[in-house]
Amino acid sequence: MFSRLTPLLRGLLGLMAVLTPLVCGEAAAQGAGAAEVPLDRAAIAAGLCTDAGDTLDRAADALGDASDDDLAFLRRITDALMGRNLVCGETVAIKSGGGTVDALTGAPADASGKTPVLNLRNRASAENLGAALTLLTPSSASDRDRALRVLARRPQGVSAAALARAAEAALDDASRAAIEELAVVASLASEDVSERIAAVEALARTPNRRNLGRLEALKGEPAYEGDTAFRDAVDAAIGEASTWVRIADALSVLFSGLSYASILFIAAVGLAIVFGLMGVINLAHGEFIMIGAYVTFMVQEVLRALAPALVDWYLILAIPFTFLVTAAIGVAIELLVVRHLYRRPLMTLLATWAVSLFLVNIVRVTFGTQNLAFATPSYISGGFTLIGDFIVTQNRLFAIVFALVVLAATWLILKKTPFGLNVRAVTQNREMASAIGIATRRVDMLAFGLGSGLAGLAGLALAPIYNVNPLMGTNFIIESFMVVVLGGVGSLAGTLIAALGIGQINVLIEPIWGAVAAKVIVLLLIIAFIQRRPEGLFAAPGRRK
Amino acid sequence: MARLTRRSFVTGTSALALGSGILPMPGILRRARAQDGPVKIGCLFSSSGTMANIEGRLNDVVKMAAAELNAAGGVLGREVEVMVSDPASDWPLYAQIGRQMLQQEGVASLFGCWTSVSRKSVLPVVEQNNGLLFYPLHFEGDENSENVVYLNSPPASSVLPAVDYLMSDDGVAAKRFFMLGSDYVWPRTINKQLKGYFESLGFDSSSWREEYVPFGFSNFQSLVQEIRRFADEPGGQPVVILTVVGSSIPDFFREFANQGIMATDIPVLGLDALEADFEGLNTEELVGHLNCWAYLQAVDAPENETFMKNWADYVGANNVPYPPNVVIDPMVSAYDGVKFWAMAAEKAGSFDVPEVRSAFGGLSFSDPSGYNISMTSENNYVSRGVFIGSLNYDSAFDILWQSEGTPKPVPFSEFG
Secondary structure: OHHHOOHHHHHHHHHHHHHHHHHHHHHHHOOOOOOOOOOOHHHHHHHHHHOHHHHHHHHHHHHHHOOHHHHHHHHHHHHHHHOOOEEEOOOEEEEEOOEEEEOOOOOEOOOOOEOOOOOHHHHHHHHHHHHHHHHHOOOOHHHHHHHHHHHHHOHHHOOHHHHHHHHHHOOOHHHHHHHHHHHHHHHHHOOOHHHHHHHHHHHHHOOOHHHHHHHHHHOOOHHHHHOHHHHHHHHHHHHHHHHHHHHHHHHHHHHHHHHHHHHHHHHHHHHHHHHHHHOOOOOOHHHHHHHHHHHHHHHHHHHHHHOHHHHHHHHHHHHHHHHHHHHHHHHHHHHHOHHHHOOOHHHHHHHHHHHHHHHHHHHHHHHOOOOOOOOOOHHHOOEEEEEOOEEEEHHHHHHHHHHHHHHHHHHHHHHHOHHHHHHHHHHHOHHHHHHOOOOHHHHHHHHHHHHHHHHHHHHHHHOOOOOOOOOHHHHHHHHHHHHHHHHOOOOHHHHHHHHHHHHHHHHHHHHHHOHHHHHHHHHHHHHHHHHHOOOOOOOOHHHOO | OOOOOHHHHHHHHHHHHHHHHHOOOHHHOOOOOOOOOOEEEEEEOOOOOOOHHHHOHHHHHHHHHHHHHHHOOOEOOEOEEEEOOOOOOOHHHHHHHHHHHHHHHOOOEEEEOOOHHHHHHHHHHHHHOOOOEEEOOOOOOOOOOOOEEEOOOOHHHOHHHHHHHHHOOOOOOOOEEEEEEEOOHHHHHHHHHHHHHHHHOOOOHHHEEEEEEOOOOOOOHHHHHHHHHHHHOOOOOEEEEEEOOOOHHHHHHHHHHHOOOOOOOOOEEEOOOOHHHHOOOOHHHHOOOEEEEOOOOOOOOHHHHHHHHHHHHHHHHHOOOOOOOOOOHHHHHHHHHHHHHHHHHHHHOOOOHHHHHHOOOOOEEEOOOOOEEEEOOOOOEEEOOOEEEEEOOOOOEEEEEEOOOOOOOOOOOOOO
C-alpha cells in the first residue's frame, strides 16, 4: 500500500516532516488524549535500524495514546522502512523524492548508509503497524480499505486501545463498524464471558475457514465444558460458519470452472468459425491470439506516450484496434496462403503452421522473448471476497464478462446479419450456396478475418491473466482444438458447451488427482466421446458425411 | 500430456532445421580441432519454447565471456569461437545438437542445459564422446559424472539452508509445506529429499503436500485455492516450496497475488524464481517472497559491479534482445564456467578433456557473487556461497541472508 504513494506524495510527507512540528506542535499538545506520552522518536528511529522486530512491537503498543504528531512520524518512518527508503547511516534518514531527509528533523541529510531489509516476521509486524497507522492518520479511502483487510488477517496484532482509537477516528459508519468488529474479534481471549460470546458471534458473521478453525479451537477450552451459554454460542457459530464455508467452497469451484471455460471459449470461438466454414485447420490460430495481445500492448504504449490519463482504460480502448489489426492480418493470410489450398485441406495444416512459425519469429525479432509489462488497471487487479473463502478475482471476472460479450456479438453477427446468413449457408453446403449466387470466396475471406479478429480479442482478454510473450499462442492451440472438435465443427453453441464442460471437469478433477492427471483424463474423455459421436456435440447439419 | 502432440514434435524438428541453419553445414567444416585456428566451444541453451525467456540469455553471456577472453589474447594463444544453437526446450534435441557439436564440430567443451531433464538427456552423449559439459543451474544433486562440471550448488548447500531459514524464528517458523512443482526429475527429487529431511527433523507426513503440474502449465486458479485450503488447516505456519519452471513461475505468482495472499501470510520459496521471472509483473503484492541462489543481483561487490556493467555494455553494443539491467544467477554461473574452463585449459596447456579435467583441482577466483569460488580435485563440483533473497518492489531480490563462506558441495543427498 505504501508504494502507491507517488514520489510527489513522498515529497509532501517530507515537507510535512519539516512543517508539522511548527504548525501542529501546539495543537497536538492540547490534543484529545489525556495520558499522552511523548514518543521517544530517536530511540525508535535507531531501533528500526538495529532491532526492527522489538521496535515495531514497542511502537505498536504506543499507538493507543501517542499524539497525532507522533503518529504521523511513526507512519512516515514505517512507510520508509517497508518501501526500503530508510537509510541507516550516521543519522537515520528517509529517502523522499529526489533527496534524503533526516527522519527526526526533516532537514536534508547524508544519503550514505545501509537500507535495512525486513525479514518476513518483522514484515508482518510492520504491515500491522502500517495498517493501524493508516487508520489513525489521514489517508485515502482505498488505503484505509486495504489497511482493514490487512488487520482482518491478524486482528490480534494490534492493541485494543489502538483499535478503539481508530474506530473513534473513523470517517464513516461502515468503516467504524468494520474496525469495531476487529476489536471484538481481538477480544476472543478476554476474561469476560459475555465479551467472548460477542467475539464468537462476530466470528460467525465473517464465516471463513480461518475463523471456523478459531471457533473449533474453542471446543477444547474449559469454558466450553463449564458454561452452557458459551457452549451454545460456539456450537451455533460453528454450525452457521461451516454451512457458509461449504457454500463458498462450492461457489469457488463453480467460479474457477466458469472462468477457465470463458478463457477456453474466447480462445476457441475464432477457430470454430474458421474450421467450421472452410475446414481449414488453422495452426496459426494461437499466434493470432498472441498478436492480439501484442496489439493491446502497443495501444497501451501509445496511450502512455500520448494520453497518460487514459492508460487505465487501454484494455477497453484497444478492443477495436485489436480486432481490426488481427482481422486484417487474417485476411492477408487468407489471400496470400490459405486461398490457394482449399482443394487440399490437409495442406492448409502445413501452410498455417509455417505461418505460425513465421509470426512467432517476426515477433521474437521485433520485441524479444521477454514477457511484456502490462499495466494492471484497477478494475482487473486483485479480487474481493464474496462470502467465506470465495474470492472473486477481477481479472477472471473480466474474462467471463468479455467472453459473454464476445459470445453475444458473434451470435448477433452469425444469426442477424446478411453476412452471417451467407456464412451459415456456405458452412452447410458450399456448392449450393455458390449456385444461388453467394460469393463463397468473399465469404471465406471475411469469415477468416472474423475468426482471426476474434482470436485477437482473445489475446486482449488473456493479457491480464497470462504472460504475454511470442510463444504464448502455442499454449492455446491444443485447448482450442479440443473445444472445437468436442463442440462440433462450426457450432457456436457446441463451442460454448464444450468450453463449459472441459473447464468445469478440469477444475473438479484437479484437486483430487492433480493437474497432470486432469489434463490426461480430460483428453481421454474427449477421445471416448469423439469415438461415440465423431461429429461432436452439435453437428452442423449440412456437413455430415 | 496434452502437449505431446504432433505439433510439438514437428515444432521440435523444424527448430532443428532452423538450428542447423545457424550451425555451419557439416560438409564445409574445417578439419576438427585444427591446431592453429580458433578453438570452439558450444552452447546448448533454448531460445524458444517454455524456457526461452530466461534460458536464452545464457547464450549471450557465454559469448560475452568468450569476447572477454579473446580481448585478453584468447586461451593458449587461440581465439575462442562460440557456437550457438536452439534446442527449443525440447529435451531430446539437446542430446542431438550436443552430439553434433562434439562429433562434427569438435568443440572443446559444451556450456548448457537449464532443466535437469535436458541435462539428463545430454549426459550419455558427453560420456560416450568424453566431452565436457559445464552446467550452470542449481539442481537436485544425486549425480556425479566426470564429464559434467556442476557450476551451481546441489540441494544440500542451497535448498536445505533456505528451508532451515524458513523454519527458523528469523524466517517464519514454518511448520507445514506445500510443495508445488513441474512434473519432472528436478522437482520430484528435490521434494523427495525435502520429505526425507522433514522426517529426519521429526515432522509428520500430514505436514506437507505435493502437487505437480505439466510443463508450461498456466491455469493456477484451483491450485492456489488448494494452497489457501491447506494454509487454513491447523498445525502451524504454512509455506509454499515452488519448483515449477519456465513460464509457469510468473503465472503462478500472478494468481497467488490475485487471490489476495501476501508473503506474510504464506511465503513462497521459489527455487527457480529469478529476477527475470518478474519482468512485466506488478510485484507490489508479492513483496517478501523468497528465493535462494548462489548469486543475487543485489550483491555488493566490485566484481558484481564490473559484471553488471560489462553485461549492460555487451547488450548495448550487440543489440542483444534481453534487458541490460537484469543479471541472474545462471548467467553468472555460465560466465564462471567459461572462466573455469579457460583457467583449466591454460593450466593444463591443452584443450583435451582429460588434461583439462585433471587441472580443475585448486582452481579458484572471486566471481560476481563476491565469494571466492573454488573447485576440488575430488569431484567436478564448485564451492559457491548461498544467498536467500526477498522480493522487493522493483522486481529484484534483496539479500536477506547469506552464508558465511562457501560450503563444500555434497553431491549425494542423505535424505531419500
